[in-house]
Amino acid sequence: MQNMWFDNRDPEFLDVASETFPIPELDVVSHRIYRHPSGMIYLIGEVKNRFECNLSVEVNAYLLEGGKVRGFGWASTLIPILIPGQKSPFRVIFNNVKGGFNHYSIKVKFGVTKQNPFREMKILEHYFNVNDSGYFIVYGRLKNVSQNKVDLVKVIGSFYGKDSAILALDIKPSKPESFEAYEEGEFRLTVPSRLLSTLVKSYSLDFWTPTGLNLFSIKW
Structure with a gap:
């Protein structure tokens, strides 16, 4: 599913x-x-x-x-x-x-x-187009701006309609998924619906990596 x-x-x-x-x-x-x-x-x-x-x-x-x-x-x-x-x-x-x-x-x-997630990935550039099949696609490049290796990087996109409310989302691994110190990579995100693609007016990007974290130590 x-x-x-x-x-x-x-x-x-x-x-x-x-x-x-x-x-x-x-x-x-x-x-x-x-x-x-x-x-x-x-x-x-x-x-x-x-x-x-x-x-x-x-x-x-x-x-x-x-x-x-x-x-x-x-x-x-x-x-x-x-x-x-x-x-x-x-x-x-x-x-x-x-x-x-x-x-x-x-x-x-x-x-x-008290854990601090790794935030030393920088999105260098990004742009979008609507392809011939009618899907809204965001392409971009990102860079590890630290001297540490970073693993399992994912890029997250939130897509908004004319009311600035969220309309769709996508999350995909970057390419490569792991970065050596100061290495650059790329990403691609897609609105997974032609109908929703026609309604997108803006989007925002972020990333996530579990590098250096122990997610089982969170206090509820």
Whole structure:
């Protein structure tokens, strides 16, 4: 089922009511809910760390009809540790949805960590085009600006519509995936839908690497 994110079929936007439960440390910036042609319901969104510490964030989402829960899903943010002021997208897949629903709710929780994620990758340049098949594609180059080797680098793209709310996301390994000191590489991200590609007005980029981290030490 994981391949559904890249099978290039157009999802249906579900225009239903929603609610979030804000907390001082985290802001749910924007979110959208879709039905994939396979029938799977999924939610994408962004959260921002407004706290003074590095945070690991979990998103819990509920599909509701009246007071009844029709579906539940949860996920960590795609960037596992957020430094103060940093945003990350998330995606939640709802499994075993029982019956219809008329609204959904989002709750976030966090753990504090003293670990500092590696931030010495620099995106040197990027540009976009819409290819002959109608897909919005971002190409770019990035560089390890440190003297340390960096492993398992992934580039994350958030794509926004005219309302500046998140519309789509993509996450892909860079090429190469591991960088020697001061080595350069490239990346390519794609909006996985022709329909959504026509609606993109802007995008943002970030990266993630677990280099130097122990993700099991986070305090919830």
